[in-house]
Amino acid sequence: MERVSGPPDDWRTDHELMAAHVAGDPHAFEIIVQRHRDRFWAVALRTTGDPEEAADGLQEALLSAFRNAGSFRGDSAVTTWLHRVVVNACLDRLRRRAARPSVPLPGADTDFGSGMLADPTDPLGAKELKIEIDRALRELPADQRAAVVLVDVEGYSVDEAASILACPSGTVKSRCARGRAKLAVRLAGVRNPSVGEGVGYSSTEGGETA
């Protein structure tokens, strides 16, 4: 997770930038955010399922991290620590939103970006699957969604995700399994050309795979 180089141009690692920020460098924290901004945004967006909530949650989280950088002990990647702050801020917002339910606007489906599923051979199928994945993710309970987003979408290990979510690894595994199962049900009816090549759905009768 540690970046040594890359846009914006700065040779310092994330850890070094964080230390510089704590020491008073006025630009160091912004460089870290600039470096990982799309990843933070993706996590916030997929955790909340709502662009407005994601933007609010992300701003709240990054300001909090800016102020509290001194509490970062450096025993994990900077991005892991920041993701923890972001995910917690987003989950807090979801909890608060749950306490004041609102009616979504018609057609308020969120487009999470273009080309989410890389499948150049069947753009229509990929598009359909992308839309369904967006919807399906939003329908998962928040804790399962956060675990699935961190482990499956963002590629964190179960242990790292557990650290981010401040829960045992077994809990993350369980949430991921339950979340994936619900996604499988939800996505079962979607046309997806890649499914046929390697899914291996188990038959209940013979364990046959395709």
Place this chain on the structure above:
Amino acid sequence: MADQTHSGPEDGRPGTSEEMLGLTQIGDDPHVSPEVDAFISRTLSNLDQPPMPDEVAKRIFSALSAESAVRAAQTETTGTPADELARRRRRGRWFVAASGVAAACALGIVVGSTVLSDPGAPASQIQASAIPMSASGMHYEEQNLRSQVSEQISTWRSMATATASQLAPTEPVATPDVTTTDNPSRVTVPGAAALAAARASITECVKNVSAGTPMHVDIGLYRAPAQPVEQQVAVVAVPAAAERMVDVYVVGLGCKGSDTQLRAHVRIPDPG
């Protein structure tokens, strides 16, 4: 035996039956075969990163810039380098600082709450630590200043209430400057330590723009008419002499003494 695997891309549909997935139901949750579990995981890993929209990026970086400016002002005014504060925390003395900051926060909140409920509090009661402050980095605009501040006042009030409850004596102390380690994002109160220096100069400044006691000061951005770029400002909300009205002063961050750097002044109804 019925073909319970999906039939591939030829017909375009993998099928929808639960049997096809090897589904079983345990409690409220479905369970699928390891192959399906792996497929879903693989599918999710192929999702692209949606790029952060430009307007979100602009907003977040503005907020961070404003926060950075406040922190720089603190270091300049107090002469206490930020790394020294961090070193103190790392040495385990954080609880001492926490007590101090918590006390300052509590004082600010108590007085701030008093101010909110007692708009007529005399200006002589103003203390640097008594003014609730935040650094939202909000883009205040001349044409929307009234509505923006009106909305903000409600937010500030709920923030003051939440913060007061966070700092109740029976609760673990969580200060903005010395965070709890288990969940830093829960610390949502304004950066008291970072704002401490700004408090002093702005308090002095407020005395020169208004005789009242401010209910809140927020650091943000403002583009004055005929100005090409936004500037960092302090938006000061003061209960007006007229009942249920609030005076809003927009002053430059360098506002000190008689040099108020007043950018705008409007009077709005107190949103209550």
